[in-house]
Amino acid sequence: SIDLPAYNWWSEATHGISHVQYTPDEPWASNTALPILTSCSFNRSLWSATGNQIGREARAFMNKGNAFSTYWAPVINIVRDPRWGRNIETAGEDPFQSGQYAVNFVQGFEHAKETVYPLQASACCKHFVANELESWNGTDRHHFDAMVTQQDLADSYLPSFQACVEEGKVSGIMCSYNAVNGVPSCANDWLLGTLLRDSWQFDGYVTSDCDAVADVFNDHHYYPSPSQTIAGVLHAGTDVDCVSYIPTHAAAALADGNITVAAMDVALRRLFRVRLRLGHFDPAGPLQTIGPDQVCSNDARELARDGARQSVVLIKNTAGAVPLNPAHFQSAVVIGPNVNITDTVTYYGGKPCDNKYFNAIDAISQYIPKTTFIKGVPDVASNDTSGVPAAAAAAAAADLVILAIGSDLMLEREGHDRESIDFSEGQKQLIAAVASAAKGPVIAVVFSGGQMDYTVLLGNPHVDAVFYAGQPSVQVLGVGDVIFGRTLSGQSVSPAGRLSQMSYPANYVNEVSMFDFNMRPGPSVWPPFSNPGRTYRFYTGNVVAPYGFGLSYTTWRYTPWDPTSAAPRVVSLPAIRAEVARPQTVGHIAAGLQTTAVDFFVNVTNTGAIPADDVVLGFLVPPGAGTAGVPLQELFGFERVHVLPGQTVTVYLGAQGVRFTQAAANGLRSYLSGTYTVRFGVAATAQHGMGFAETTITVQ
Numbered sequence: 001s002i003d004l005p006a007y008n009w010w011s012e013a014t015h016g017i018s019h020v021q022y023t024p025d026e027p028w029a030s031n032t033a034l035p036i037l038t039s040c041s042f043n044r045s046l047w048s049a050t051g052n053q054i055g056r057e058a059r060a061f062m063n064k065g066n067a068f069s070t071y072w073a074p075v076i077n078i079v080r081d082p083r084w085g086r087n088i089e090t091a092g093e094d095p096f097q098s099g100q101y102a103v104n105f106v107q108g109f110e111h112a113k114e115t116v117y118p119l120q121a122s123a124c125c126k127h128f129v130a131n132e133l134e135s136w137n138g139t140d141r142h143h144f145d146a147m148v149t150q151q152d153l154a155d156s157y158l159p160s161f162q163a164c165v166e167e168g169k170v171s172g173i174m175c176s177y178n179a180v181n182g183v184p185s186c187a188n189d190w191l192l193g194t195l196l197r198d199s200w201q202f203d204g205y206v207t208s209d210c211d212a213v214a215d216v217f218n219d220h221h222y223y224p225s226p227s228q229t230i231a232g233v234l235h236a237g238t239d240v241d242c243v244s245y246i247p248t249h250a251a252a253a254l255a256d257g258n259i260t261v262a263a264m265d266v267a268l269r270r271l272f273r274v275r276l277r278l279g280h281f282d283p284a285g286p287l288q289t290i291g292p293d294q295v296c297s298n299d300a301r302e303l304a305r306d307g308a309r310q311s312v313v314l315i316k317n318t319a320g321a322v323p324l325n326p327a328h329f330q331s332a333v334v335i336g337p338n339v340n341i342t343d344t345v346t347y348y349g350g351k352p353c354d355n356k357y358f359n360a361i362d363a364i365s366q367y368i369p370k371t372t373f374i375k376g377v378p379d380v381a382s383n384d385t386s387g388v389p390a391a392a393a394a395a396a397a398a399d400l401v402i403l404a405i406g407s408d409l410m411l412e413r414e415g416h417d418r419e420s421i422d423f424s425e426g427q428k429q430l431i432a433a434v435a436s437a438a439k440g441p442v443i444a445v446v447f448s449g450g451q452m453d454y455t456v457l458l459g460n461p462h463v464d465a466v467f468y469a470g471q472p473s474v475q476v477l478g479v480g481d482v483i484f485g486r487t488l489s490g491q492s493v494s495p496a497g498r499l500s501q502m503s504y505p506a507n508y509v510n511e512v513s514m515f516d517f518n519m520r521p522g523p524s525v526w527p528p529f530s531n532p533g534r535t536y537r538f539y540t541g542n543v544v545a546p547y548g549f550g551l552s553y554t555t556w557r558y559t560p561w562d563p564t565s566a567a568p569r570v571v572s573l574p575a576i577r578a579e580v581a582r583p584q585t586v587g588h589i590a591a592g593l594q595t596t597a598v599d600f601f602v603n604v605t606n607t608g609a610i611p612a613d614d615v616v617l618g619f620l621v622p623p624g625a626g627t628a629g630v631p632l633q634e635l636f637g638f639e640r641v642h643v644l645p646g647q648t649v650t651v652y653l654g655a656q657g658v659r660f661t662q663a664a665a666n667g668l669r670s671y672l673s674g675t676y677t678v679r680f681g682v683a684a685t686a687q688h689g690m691g692f693a694e695t696t697i698t699v700q
Contacts, residue, residue, distance in 0.1 A: 007275070009207060009240050013071035013109070013123075014089050014348035015473060017058050020067040022351060025292050029057050031345060031352035032304045033311060033478075035074065035101070036449050037470025039091035040497035040550070041310040042615040043640045044104045050307055051108030051123070053300050058121040059112065059290045069278045070122040071109070072174055072207070073348070076102040076160040079450065079501045080132040080534055081514055083418040088449030088471050089348060092500025093535040093547060094635050095156055099163030106168035114286035118279030124172030125164040127209060128185060128196070130157050131176035134417045136514040141415075142211075142219045144515075145179040150586050150667030151629060152519045153180075156537075158587040162200055166594075171204040171274050175238055177212045184216040187229070192237030199588040205270045207240035208233070214245040227253035234259060239267040296353035308478030309487075310613070310640075313468040313497035314551040315454060317688070321441050321464035323485025323493075323553055326367040329399040334361050334373040335391050335434055336404035337380045337427065338447045343409045344471045352474045360404040360445065363480030366488065368400065376434065377426040380408050385429045392437035401438045402483075403431060403463075407448035408471075417514060422453045422506035435462035443483060445469050451499070453506040454544050468499065485553060494553040494612035496640065498682075502536050503545035511541070520629050537631040548617045548635075548682040554608030554645070556691035558616075558680045561601040561650060572700045573597050576657040577671045586667035589658050593669070596654035602680045604651050604691060606643040614691065615640050617681060618653040622662070623674025630662055630672070633679065653680075660699050673699050 011019040016031040032038065032050055041047075051074075061067035075086065079093040091101035102125055112120035130146040130153075133139075148157060164170045173196060175186040185191060186208045196202045216222050217229040226249040233241070241247070253259045279285065294300070314322070340359040345352055352358075365371035376391030378384055395401045405427050412418045423431070435442045444457050444466045457466045469479045481493050512534070513526035521533035521540050533539040536547035562569060579592035604614055618637040624630045637653030660676075661669040676699060681692035 008068045009070045010242055011068055011071045012348050013054050013058060013073040014075065016054060016349035017061060017067065017071065018346070018348060018350040020061050020350060023064070023066055026061055026064055026066050026295055028296060028351040028353050028355055029061070030054065030296055030300045030304055031349045031474050033308045033472040033475045034088050034344065034470060035091050036088050036500070037311045037472055038307050039097065039101055039500040040313050040470065041307065041640065042097070042498055042617070042638045043310055044100060046307055046310055047101050047104040048108035049303055051105035053303055055109035055121040056112065056290060057295045059287055060292055060294045063288055063290060064292065069280070070124065070172060070274070072124040072126060072172070074102055074105050074123065074125060075127065076125050076164055077127055077131050078156065078160065078535070080517070082421045082450035082501065082504055083509060083514055084132045084450060085134040085412045085417045086414055087501070088344070088412060093502065094500070095159040096635050097500060097638070098160035102160055102164035103168040106164060106170045110171065112287055112290070114289070118282065118287065119171065119277050120287060122171045122274055122278060124174050124207065125161060125168070125170050126174035127176035128161055128173050129176060129191060130180050130517060131178055133178070133514055134415050136417045139515070141177040142215045145182060146517045147181060148517045149665065151663045151665050152517065154587050154663040154667040154669070156519045159589065162589055165196065165200040165202045171277065173202065173204065173206050175206055175208055175212060177209050177215055179220050184220045184222050186212045186238045187216050187222055187232045187236045189236040194585065195587050197237060199585045205239040205274050206237050208238050208242050210242035211245070213238065213241045214243065227256050227258040231258040234263050234267060239270050301353060304475050305478040308472045308475035309481050309493055311470065311497045312479050312482045312495050313499055313549070314465070314495040315468055315545055315549065316458055316463070316466035317551055318464045322443060322483060324400065324441065324443070324483055326484055329368050329440070330370060331398045332364050332368040332371045332400040332402060333394045333398040334364055334371060334402045334404055335376050335395060336430065337375050337377050337382070338404040338406055338408060339373045339375060341408055341447060341471070345473045347409060347413065349473060356474065358474040358477050360402065360476055363476045364402055366477060366480055367484050372398070376430040379410060380406065380427065381410055381424055383424060383426040385426050388430050388433050391430060392433040395434040395438040399440045401434060401440065401442045403434065403442065403444040404447065405431065405444060406446040406452055407450070412449045418450060419509065420506065421450060421504060421509060423456055428456050431456055431460065431463070435460050438462065443467070445479060447471060451501050451503040454503055455505070492610055494610060495550065496552060496613035496615050498548045498550035498615045498617065499545060500547070502539065502543055502547040504539070505542060505544055508541070537634060540626070546682055546684050549685060550615070551685060551688050551690060552612055552614065554606055554610050554612045555689035556614055557605040557607050558691035558693040559603040559605070560678070560680060560693050560695040561603050563601065568696060568698060570698045570700060571598055573657065573660055576660055579657065580661055580669050580671050584668045593658040593661065594656055597657035597660060598655045598697065600637070600653045600655065600678060602651050602653070602693065603648050604641060604643060605648040606645050609645050611642065611644045613640055613642050616651045616653070618655070619679040620655065620659055621677035621679065622672055623676065629665065634659060
């Protein structure tokens with residue numbers, strides 16, 4: 001023994017620190033919107049600032065002896081299927097965007113402004129890998145074996161983790177409960193060794209998800225004995241066993257020779273290296289000055305609220321119904337099962353500032369004091385419509401109706417996947433009755449993790465506007481700011497959020513099994529024995545609202561600009577050709593493919609009357625899109641800019657070399673020459689006054 005006090009590696013920080021001790025000095029902590037909403041901001045600086053504030057509060061708690069230093073966030077699995085219960089914790093369905101979220105959140109979280117060293121706190125990217133199933137049709141994540149093609153691993157499931165490790169330089173990785181192609185993740189030496197440590201040069205520790213080491217033996221039956229299980233996970237590269245399987249069986253494994261002290265020392269060296277990087281054994285330094293005054297500071301509160309403002313997505317706005325002018329309404333009523341969501345506040349987040357659990361009612365009453373509420377239906381899953389007539393009567397009496405509808409943790413959460421992505425029949429009847437009875441505007445605010453099918457709202461002429469609010473937690477007050485187009489201090493606010501996951505038609509759940517991890521369309525071994533493709537990159541069906549969709553209170557014009565003035569534009573990329581000709585490791589995007597290969601510029605003009613942010617998305621439609629496994633399109637860049645009325649800004653988006661390659665069935669990349677369509681913005685938004693433009697580039 002070296003006489004060190006016990007150390008707990010497990011704390012959480014998805015949207016605020018949790019698994020910490022609250023005291024009179026530190027009775028609460030900042031609580032931000034959940035990542036499925038903040039991902040819609042497409043704002044790297046917001047993600048970094050949010051991570052930094054959460055990490056700063058983690059350090060403040062540590063300095064007072066109220067917390068440890070290692071936090072198991074962020075979740076960077078992609079939204080593979082809208083039914084997955086943990087979509088609420090993710091940064092959306094695109095691997096590149098998810099990777100950029102990881103890089104910026106981690107860099108912000110781990111590094112304080114006071115000093116480069118030591119780390120402010122330790123982040124952990126999870127769940128490595130192909131973890132996007134909780135419990136479905138009798139099979140749970142503890143037993144599930146995700147059968148994933150090498151092609152899908154290479155271009156869909158692994159890129160966000162590589163970005164987290166190589167660019168984010170994260171100090172922790174969590175291996176997942178599930179197996180991948182027959183090998184449990186925490187015993188997978190290809191994932192944890194060949195890929196993570198050898199190819200990506202990961203410098204940190206690997207923790208199991210809690211009880212995942214026990215799952216290797218008890219549920220996956222991968223090794224014949226507990227001793228061999230411990231030997232296998234240590235050899236693969238798992239350093240921390242969350243809970244107690246290794247402590248329970250380690251002595252026997254040592255005695256029977258399955259493990260050695262030297263093998264355990266490898267894990268201990270990695271763990272203590274992280275603790276050294278955290279400054280645990282250093283004299284007091286600049287980070288010890290971070291105290292309770294940094295927790296729930298005025299700046300922290302504004303950052304969290306602004307995170308929701310920046311992220312809310314406007315999906316429908318008939319005849320400019322929003323923003324609302326509060327002076328025009330004497331009364332409002334908030335109707336729906338989500339009028340008072342509180343369980344998401346402490347779901348991987350802690351007690352909110354001042355212990356105030358703000359809800360949708362508060363979001364409206366801050367602008368219209370005479371605001372009442374009625375649920376109409378008991379909860380998001382209920383088909384009990386006995387309360388609908390009273391809700392309709394309340395709508396008829398109020399000047400303004402806000403529908404608070406969608407999903408909540410009853411339907412989607414850790415351990416529980418959704419069965420439907422549609423509104424319940426009870427909610428549908430409530431929407432119809434309230435919208436028909438209302439004498440004033442009807443504004444729908446949809447709260448959900450995974451996307452809903454918005455058809456019932458988009459097709460109802462009495463629903464004037466629709467917002468997607470993800471799960472904003474107590475930052476629902478920021479959603480109210482967007483609805484009214486202003487802050488309480490009078491600053492103008494315009495929505496600029498864009499959907500970080502597409503909205504599928506409700507029948508999608510009948511078209512593909514949750515067990516099918518193939519991203520690309522084609523036959524399936526699981527009933528209904530078909531797969532229409534997953535996410536905007538591969539889905540071949542009709543879309544309700546596409547990835548990147550979002551409207552504004554102003555109007556926009558995009559004009560592509562080529563400083564070379566060459567038309568048509570033709571480029572040759574010999575460095576990319578040479579890179580893919582070298583030996584490759586499946587799942588590893590070589591450094592030469594991560595550098596910018598082609599520069600793109602687009603002039604963005606605010607053609608409306610109010611200052612506003614705009615999120616500029618750049619997509620590439622590759623040659624042969626939608627055939628032979630080639631994606632329909634891929635996000636290659638994004639930027640968020642603020643533009644005054646009548647002004648134009650030039651936005652630069654650089655495309656990495658990897659965007660001009662294609663992963664083959666064996667997971668290895670080849671050069672893809674031909675003509676690419678370059679899209680700025682989302683075509684479906686153009687009819688609503690949003691910017692959209694296309695050009696082409698030929699890659700020789």
